[in-house]
C-alpha cells in the first residue's frame with residue numbers, strides 16, 4: 146500500500162445506487178464518517194427518473210408494492226406518494242400467427258392454468274423466501290430453466306405463447322437462460338400467489354418518480370457523497386483498505402462496502418482477490434439482458450396491454466400514460482440487441498406484431514447492457530447460480546462488505562432488495578465495530 150492518501154473515512158461505500166445510499170444513511174447515523182463514491186454524474190444507479198417524451202419517465206426501475214417490506218418502509222418513512230398507470234381496457238395476444246383481442250381479465254384467465262401448474266410447488270422449494278436457499282429441495286429445482294419447466298406443461302399454442310410472453314416480461318431474458326428458481330423466488334415472496342407476484346412487479350409506482358426516493362435518502366445522510374468518482378482498484382488488509390479512483394486519488398477506510406452489479410463486480414481490481422463464488426457469478430453473468438423502451442404514440446387511444454412471444458423484439462407492451470392527443474407506452478423484450486430503443490422505425494415495426502394502427506411519434510430508453518456501470522438490467526439468475534453462489538456473493542471478506550439488489554434474499558433484483566442489502570451491510574459493519582470495540586476495551590487477560 147504505497148500510494149499517498151488523499152482522504153480518510155471510517156467507511157467508503159462504492160456506488161450511489163439505492164443500496165449504497167441506504168448503507169451510507171444507516172452508517173452515518175451511528176456517527177461513523179462515510180464517503181460514497183459514485184462513478185456516474187448522478188445518483189440512483191439503475192433507478193433513473195428522466196424528463197423525456199414530455200413526461201418524467203423511469204428509465205430503469207419503476208414499480209414497487211406494499212408486499213415489498215423494505216421498499217414500503219421507505220415509502221412510509223418519507224411520505225412518498227404512490228400511483229399507478231391507467232387500467233388496461235383491452236388486451237392483445239398471439240395464438241401462433243393469429244392475433245387475439247380481448248380484455249386483460251380474459252388474458253389472465255388464459256394464463257392462469259399454466260401459471261398455477263408451473264408454480265404449484267413454490268412453497269415446497271422456498272418455504273421461507275427471506276432464506277431462499279434454505280430448503281434442500283431448491284437445488285433440484287435450480288437445475289432447470291424456466292423454459293424447460295414451461296415446455297413440460299405441454300400447453301396449447303395460445304396458452305404457451307401467452308405464458309411465455311408473460312415470463313419474458315418478468316425475466317427480461319430469453320427463457321432458456323432464466324432459472325426456474327428465479328420464478329419460484331418471485332412467487333414465494335408473494336406466498337405462492339402468481340397474481341399478487343404479477344401485481345407486485347408491475348403496477349404501482351412512486352408519484353414523484355424514483356428520483357424522490359433517491360433524493361430523500363441522499364438528503365437524510367451526513368455522508369460525503371461524490372459523483373463522477375469511479376473506483377478502479379481496492380487493496381485491503383485485515384485493518385483497513387485503500388480505494389483508488391480513476392482520477393488518481395486514494396481514499397483510506399476502515400471498511401468498504403461494494404454495491405456494484407454482479408455483472409461488473411468481477412472486473413474491479415481487488416487485491417487480495419474476491420472469493421471465487423463472486424468472481425464465477427460475475428463471469429457467468431445474469432440471465433437478464435433485455436430491453437425497456439418508452440414509446441409515445443399519437444392519441445387518443447384506449448389503454449391496453451399486449452403480449453406476444455419470446456422471439457419478438459418486444460414481448461410485452463402496455464400503456465403507462467394517457468393524454469388527450471397522445472399516449473406513452475412502455476415495452477419490454479428478451480434481448481437488448483434485437484431492438485435499438487432510440488430507433489423510432491424499428492419500434493414501430495416491433496409494435497406492428499399487435500398493432501399497425503398506432504403511429505409512433507418518439508421513442509427513448511437506455512442501453513443498460515452497454516452501460517459500463519451496470520451491464521445488466523434487473524437480476525434474473527441463470528440455472529444453478531443461486532444455489533451455487535448466493536452465499537459466497539453475500540459473504541464479507543475481511544474489511545470488505547457487499548450490498549446490492551443482485552445479492553438480496555427476499556426481492557432480489559428489485560428496489561426492495563437493494564434496500565434490504567444496504568441495511569444488512571450497515572448492520573454487519575456496526576456489529577463488527579462493536580465487537581472490535583469490546584475487544585479493545587476488555588481488561589488485560591480476558592479473552593472476549
Ligand SMILES: Cc1cc2nc3c(=O)[nH]c(=O)nc-3n(C[C@H](O)[C@H](O)[C@H](O)COP(=O)(O)OP(=O)(O)OC[C@H]3O[C@@H](n4cnc5c(N)ncnc54)[C@H](O)[C@@H]3O)c2cc1C
Pocket residue numbers: 159160161162163164165182183184185188189190191192204205206207208209346374375376377404405406409437513517518519521522523524548549550551558559560561563
Ligand atoms: C430497465 C430496468 C427496469 C427495472 N424495473 C424495476 C421495477 O419495476 N421495480 C423494481 O423494484 N426494480 C426494477 N429494476 C431493478 C432495480 O432498479 C435495481 O435492482 C436496483 O435499483 C439496484 O440498486 P443497487 O443499488 O443494488 O444497484 P445499482 O443501482 O446498479 O447501483 C450501483 C451503483 O454503482 C455505481 N458504480 C458502478 N461501477 C462503479 C465504480 N467502478 N465506481 C463507483 N461507482 C460505480 C453505478 O453507477 C451505480 O450507481 C429495474 C432495473 C432496470 C435496469
